[in-house]
Amino acid sequence: MPGYEKVKPPENGKKIRYEDGKLIVPDNPIIPYFEGDGIGKDVVPAALMVLDAAAEKIGKEVVWFRVYAGEDAYKLYGDYLPADTLNAIKEFRVALKGPLTTPVGGGFRSLNVTIRQVLDLYANVRPVYYLDGLPSPLKKPELVDLVIFRENTEDVYAGIEWQRGSSEALKLIKFLADKFGVQIREDSGIGIKPISEFATKRLVRMAIQYAIDNERESVTIVHKGNIMKYTEGAFRDWGYEVAKEEFGDVTITEDELWDNYGGEVPKGKIVIKDRIADNMFQQLLTRTAEYDVLAMPNLNGDYMSDAAAAMVGGLGIVPGSNIGDGMGVFEPVHGSAPKYAGQNKVNPTAEILTGALMFEYLGWKEASEIIKKAVEMTIKSGIVTYDIHRHMGGKLVGTREFAQAVVENLQTL
Helix, strand or coil, X not given: CCCCCCCCCCCCCECCEEECCEEECCCCXXXXXXXXXXXXXXXXXXXXXXXXXXXXXXXXXXXXXXXCCCHHHHHHHCCCCCHHHHHHHHHHCEEEECCCCCXXXXXXXXXXXXXXXXXXXXXXXXXXXXXXXXXXXXXXXHHCEEEEEEECCCHHHHCCEECCCXXXXXXXHHHHHXXXXXXXXXXXXXXXXXXXXXXXXXXXXXXXXXXXHCCCCEEEEXXXXXXCCXXXXXXXXXXXXXXXXXHCCCEEEHHHHHHHHCCCCXXXXXXXXEEEHHHHHHHHHHCHHXXXXXXXXXXXXXXXXXXXXXXXCCCCCCCXXXXXXXXXXXXXXXXXXXXXXXXXCCCXXXXXXXXXXXXXXXXXHHHHHHHHHHHHHXXXXXXXXHHHHHHXXXXXXXXXXXXXXXXXXXXXX
């Protein structure tokens, strides 16, 4: 058992275990959480209120264990991501987090990326679906029902880069010129983009298994392999290899779909297809219903999930998670929005639905579903926060009041 410097785990509650590739979840699991920065102070307490009510509704209880990351952690530990927090996630396996601030340009590296890499949370999983009543730029937003699997540990997010003019950048520029005849301007910053077979295959493997477990129709590999042939092109090729070698009994390619089945998906089969990333952006808008589960490298996944969120109402709506083998950290897609912090103003829906996604991961699907229904009921009744109110009117409420309304609707289900 890891030691803790400034926090103490709750005495009641039980640990989640991981045995034979499966989570063993007690009725009263200890789950670490941290509010993070900015509006995390508003949305996380609001979400906890809803999650507690949903757990109680199905006869469960979450025993929360407060830990720290971001500015709060720096004040307490002198460290933005203390060992206590990482140890708590390792010990208790599932955690809920608020947004963390990452400076642009200089400053410390992204804490979100660090958490993913240190804990090997290799899949960033972001479901994007429409809640009835939300304003959307689409004519038929109800067609949006996607799950994006974004590789979480490699690509340009690996953080392998050197500043313009640094000795490392200049050495690398010289090495590339001397050894490979590659000419790069000396005033360049240099970054390296690793994409490995190992990381690609485990990500695509998880995406296909999710499609099987949740009766989804297709998995689309999204890449820019026409330009980056040995990184993103390889991602595509390795993805098809996983499908064929490990799931050949339940998967077919798009070519096989048309050549052998006339375009009609046979019962029990999942179609594996691929799209160039820039084309995928417009395909999401023009052929929304054709896409189901998407698997892609890190940077593509970041862009794509934000674009998809805009289709259903924005970043304030969409949940997210970081999943590894027997471990998950759940976070909303949106950032910390520090200018709104402490104002009881922002929309807590993304954090609430992130908690619902966490419950789904625990196997508490009934609780997850009633949270989604209660959120939808609240929005349809016209009780909304400012971001939605400015588009559709209704009764304008604050962060806490919206969560309270969700709890009241949840009690009726």
